[in-house]
Amino acid sequence: MAASVFDSPLFAQLFPTGDTGRLFSDSAAIRAMLLTEGALAKVQGDLGVIPQISGAAIHRAAMEIQVDPGAIAKATGANGVSVPGLVAAFRSEMQAPEHAQFVHWGATSQDIIDTALMLRLRQALALAEADLREILMALGAQAAEHATLPMSARTYGQHATPTTWGAVLAEWGMPLLDALSELDTLRKSSLWVSLAGASGTASALGEKATETRAGLAKALGLGDPMRSWHTDRTPLLRIADWQGRVMAALAHIGQSLIGLTGSDVQEISLGAAGASSTMPQKQNPVGPSTILALSHQFTGQRATLQAAAAHQHQRDGAAWFAEWMAVPPLCLSLASALEHTKRLASGIAPRPVQMHANLEATLGLIHAEALSFALAGLMPRPEAQAKAKALCLEAMEKRIPLKDLATAAYPKLDTAAFDPVAGAGHAAQDAAEFARRTKDL
Structure with missing residues (x-):
C-alpha cells in the first residue's frame, strides 16, 4: 500500500481528488514559488529597489524556467527548506548573473513558501466552491421535487416524528450554503501575501518594504496583511x-446515507453501490463510507495544524514543517469527500413505498407527539401527555395501531394528528426555501 491513498494508483478511484490533487505536487509547489519570486522582482524593479531591467528579466525567466524537484532535493535536505536550493538552481538556469544576483532580494524562505502556498490554497478554494455549487444544485432540485414526501425523522437512531425527504435534503444542504456564502470573506481575511524578511521586521527589504509588500500582494491577487504573520498562523x-x-456537513450526509440504506431501513437508493467478496446480496454504501473515512483523516490532520500553530520566538522550523505535513492532506481529504458527495447528490433516489412502510411499521407510534398535543385540546397538557404515553404502551403491548386505540378512546379527537404530512410541521416549507436558494447558484 502506498504511503498516502492520494498518491496511490490502486486507490485513485476510491479517493479521487480531481484537479485539487495537481495543486499539491512538488512541481506545483516549485511553480508557485517561482511565480512568487518573479512577481517580487518585478515589483522591486518598478519601485527602484533593484534595477528595473533586472526585475523584468527575473519576472520573465520565472515564467519560463522549470526546476526539477529532484535536482534540489539534496539542498532541501541539508537546509531544511527548499528555497535556497531553488534560488541557486534558478539563478544558474537564468544564465544572466548580472540580473540573477537580484533574485530573492530581501525576502526569506518563509515569505516565498507561505505566499506560494496561498496561491495554491486560492485555487483549492475555487475548486471547492465549484463542487459545493454542483452539490447544492443537485440537492436543491431533489428537495423541490420531494418537498412533501413523508418519511420518518430519527433521533438517537429511533423513529421520532414525521418529516419529509425534501426537508432532510435541506438539512444536509443548509450548512453547505452557509459555507458557500462565507467564502468571499474567508478569501479576504486569509489569502495573504507574506513579505516580512528573516525575523518579521523586513530589515533587508529597505525603505520601500511596505510598498513592496503591497505591490506584491496586488501583483499576485492576494491580500496585504500589513504585518508579518510568520508566527501568527491565523x-x-x-x-x-x-x-x-x-x-462535518459532508460527514453528516455520509453518516445519514449509511443509515438510510441499511437492511432494516432501505429508504434510499444510492444508484451505485459496492459488492462484497463473499456475500452476493450485499450492496455496500462505498461512497458514504469513504466520506466518513476522509472525515476521520481530516480531523487528525486538523489537530496537527492546530498544535503546530504554537510557534516559538519570531520563526519556528519545527512548527512550520508540521504544517507542510498537514495542509495537503486537509485539502485533499476535503476534495475527495466533495467528489464523492457530488456523485451521490446526483444519484441518490428516495424509495417512497419503503418510506411509507417504515412510517407505519411501529403501529403509528411516530405520531405520539402529535397525539399528545391533539389530546391537549380536550384536557390539560400534563394529563394529555400521560394519556398519550399510556396509549403508546397499550399499542405496543396489544400490537394495535395507536390511531385505532386513540380514536376509540376519544371519538372527538382530531385525526389530523395521524397525518404524516401535517405532522411534519414546516418541513415542506424548509425544503422549498432551500430549493429556492439553490436554484440560481
Whole structure:
C-alpha cells in the first residue's frame, strides 16, 4: 500500500481528488514559488529597489524556467527548506548573473513558501466552491421535487416524528450554503501575501518594504496583511476551520446515507453501490463510507495544524514543517469527500413505498407527539401527555395501531394528528426555501 491513498494508483478511484490533487505536487509547489519570486522582482524593479531591467528579466525567466524537484532535493535536505536550493538552481538556469544576483532580494524562505502556498490554497478554494455549487444544485432540485414526501425523522437512531425527504435534503444542504456564502470573506481575511524578511521586521527589504509588500500582494491577487504573520498562523487556521465545517456537513450526509440504506431501513437508493467478496446480496454504501473515512483523516490532520500553530520566538522550523505535513492532506481529504458527495447528490433516489412502510411499521407510534398535543385540546397538557404515553404502551403491548386505540378512546379527537404530512410541521416549507436558494447558484 502506498504511503498516502492520494498518491496511490490502486486507490485513485476510491479517493479521487480531481484537479485539487495537481495543486499539491512538488512541481506545483516549485511553480508557485517561482511565480512568487518573479512577481517580487518585478515589483522591486518598478519601485527602484533593484534595477528595473533586472526585475523584468527575473519576472520573465520565472515564467519560463522549470526546476526539477529532484535536482534540489539534496539542498532541501541539508537546509531544511527548499528555497535556497531553488534560488541557486534558478539563478544558474537564468544564465544572466548580472540580473540573477537580484533574485530573492530581501525576502526569506518563509515569505516565498507561505505566499506560494496561498496561491495554491486560492485555487483549492475555487475548486471547492465549484463542487459545493454542483452539490447544492443537485440537492436543491431533489428537495423541490420531494418537498412533501413523508418519511420518518430519527433521533438517537429511533423513529421520532414525521418529516419529509425534501426537508432532510435541506438539512444536509443548509450548512453547505452557509459555507458557500462565507467564502468571499474567508478569501479576504486569509489569502495573504507574506513579505516580512528573516525575523518579521523586513530589515533587508529597505525603505520601500511596505510598498513592496503591497505591490506584491496586488501583483499576485492576494491580500496585504500589513504585518508579518510568520508566527501568527491565523490565515491557515481560518481556512482549515472553514474546510472542517464543510467536511462535518459532508460527514453528516455520509453518516445519514449509511443509515438510510441499511437492511432494516432501505429508504434510499444510492444508484451505485459496492459488492462484497463473499456475500452476493450485499450492496455496500462505498461512497458514504469513504466520506466518513476522509472525515476521520481530516480531523487528525486538523489537530496537527492546530498544535503546530504554537510557534516559538519570531520563526519556528519545527512548527512550520508540521504544517507542510498537514495542509495537503486537509485539502485533499476535503476534495475527495466533495467528489464523492457530488456523485451521490446526483444519484441518490428516495424509495417512497419503503418510506411509507417504515412510517407505519411501529403501529403509528411516530405520531405520539402529535397525539399528545391533539389530546391537549380536550384536557390539560400534563394529563394529555400521560394519556398519550399510556396509549403508546397499550399499542405496543396489544400490537394495535395507536390511531385505532386513540380514536376509540376519544371519538372527538382530531385525526389530523395521524397525518404524516401535517405532522411534519414546516418541513415542506424548509425544503422549498432551500430549493429556492439553490436554484440560481
